[in-house]
Amino acid sequence: MIGLLDELGPAKIPNMDLKPVRHPYSWNNNASVLFLDQPVNAGFSYSSQNVSTTAAASKDIYALLTLFFAQFPQYAKQDFHISGESYAGHYIPIFSREILSHKDRNINLKSALIGNGLTDPLTQYEYYRPMACGEGGYPSVLSKSDCQIMDNALHRCQSLIKSCYDTSDARTCETATSNCNDAVLGTFIRSGKDFYDIRQNDGAGTPSYSDQFLNSKTVMQALGVEVDRFDACNRSVNGNFVSAGDWMLPIHRSIPKMLEQIPVLIYAGDADFICNWLGNRAWTNALEWPGNRAFSKAKVQPLRSATGKADYGNVKTAQNLSFMQIYQAGHMVPADQPEPAVDMFNRWIGGEWFSKR
Template identity: 25%
Template sequence: MGKSSSLLPLSLCSLLLCLSLFHVKLANALGTADGSEEWGYVQVRPKAHMFWWLYRSPQRVHSASKPWPTVLWLQGGPGGSGVGVGNFQEIGPLDTDQKPRNSTWLQKADLLFVDNPVGTGYSYVEDKEAFVKTDWEAATDLTTLLKKLYNKNERLQTSPLYIVAESYGGKFAVTLGLSVAKAIKAGELNLTLGGVALGDTWISPEDFVFSWGPLLLDVSRLDYNGANKSNSLAEKIRQQLASSQYGEATETWSQLEEMISSSSNNIDFYNFLLDSENDPLSTVAVASSKKLQISEKLTMKKRYSMYLSSKASSSGSLDDLMNGIIKEKLQIIPKNLSWGDQSDDVFNFLVEDFMKPRISEVDELLSLRVNVTIYNGQVDLICATKGTEAWVQRLKWEGLQNFTNLERKPLYCNNDGVTRGFVKSYQNLHFYWILGAGHFVPVDQPCIALNMVGDITQSPAAAPSWIKKK
């Protein structure tokens, strides 16, 4: 913020001068004159408006045999903004200082960010009754948006779509994947679904809460007393889920997080090697945030924004960026709407779905032969690898035993000979273990994340093999 436009390849100053209305490609969309960016709103239901932002890669390679992919990025929360967080803090072309990001995923694919569900980020509702209450309702809205974007756009149709999600976004991704597959089969949606990728995703809350006590005991952040308390609350959650007491399970989850925080001296739920409040940048970010006054059950979402703010080099908050120069650039955001104003309501209206598992949806995607990729950061706690491995073993997919029996292959970056991760693949299921990464893999391990997305999307720009041959 406050930087000279000479620093920007996508200079905000020049962008403001060259905005144009697209009449042919995407109706009612604004964008840059060179077509490298487009954005707009889709009214997915009466009084429900969803915002999207599409970036086209300057490194796009045209190949009939290997088409250039598009990544649809879905943020977590629920209520986290893909247009804000995913774009400016993780994988987009510019960071929160509006400087070029060397590890942007635009090197491998076009990027489509959507503020999902409605009420998130720049998306908004005119009436609270229009908020979604289930993951499936969110998927229906996203499918409506994709129909609007794709069905009359041949350029988009030639680019296979990969749904890549983080955190709670994984639950949206699997329901959307099934909704898209159904719409394609019915002839209602003209696109090619390349696959679904689940990054540190909240697919099975029960498995994650049961992973916390043993994991933190092993790494000495809980003692036996703390681990026993954790396991006891996890068991309470299990019983509540078995009795379909989903709202109550969400409240117990919040109690469990608070207990772990107090017993571990405030461990960071997004990187269990860190404390949540010992980073001075995090303290600055929290002090400048407009969203401190939130209820106890929003603990995870608060930590989510704190962690990413502390990882960024920004001299100001993401709120300031999105409600300042970005809102001015986009031109179509309602004047009375501030970015993220409705995000707390997004969480509140999804409270009954928050603790529901989506393992069966992953099974269904696999049975439909959709490529499913799972990747997990080694030091994540909230969606710990231990919990992810546990829910994968619950799959009823016929290839699970063969997948389990395979040996992993080591992964490297930049030929440095250092093991950065492991991968295992069988048929249409792929699993990446990312070493040294917490919840936000693209932030913590940008090199390996970039190589991984090249593999997931089969990008024509994918790097040479980064898997060591035995």
């Protein structure tokens, strides 16, 4: 619902009057878009049982999409692209893997898109200090001593993540999550800067009225909502995922199998801290797969829309894998750079960067 109302849906709620306003750069100007509240018990979704891992959530997503396309078969033959941001760096690879594992599926999956995602924590946690300390294209937001504190904390953090990668043990992975987030991310939190946009102070961004809109009685009645209220983040569900060790799993290992069947786009707004572009660029460059050499040698090309007067980012692509850096955008690229984002999206689903092999 945040993606729907704050980023890329057909309407936004820009003011306290809670009246929807048409969004000219909606991603549904060239596609039909489904917005899902998941995992269960997040947003308006509900269940008597919780899920605590991405793998478990993938079963629900596959069941939902299968039922949807069975109910609306006129859409089942159309190209289907799966997209998400942030923790969807976990969701999208595992959901795609689940869909592609069913040969008798009625889901015509054609590609996957991940925006500012957490996919390979072992690699990505290494780039928190560089991003915070002036190596990501923006001035440092930390003192030299704080940058050193982050450097000092990294070795133990990465050692714990590697143990998680090696064992997939829930307690081992939970320990890695708690240690790394306290020791590495804690220093950044004390800076008072925004996790999602290093250019601004925490809490200083554009206000969102989507929560108020979704919690209004009129909207809830119109939607037939069967929960008491909308919450953008369910802390209980979040805690369950952390306790189950899901956070630090090596999700990137699912990407090579995906690339054998569908194109994958990793894009990142370059002002984000928490899933920053440096870390996303690093893991895509380091990914072990048959196209690694071609991807490493691929030239970085500028991105510019047909109507644009300046480049809005750059792209590197080879054999079904693409990485894009989007300039002057934080964690939520479509919110910060709506016109470039829809240009990127429309060109992507149009197949501009799909492998022709």
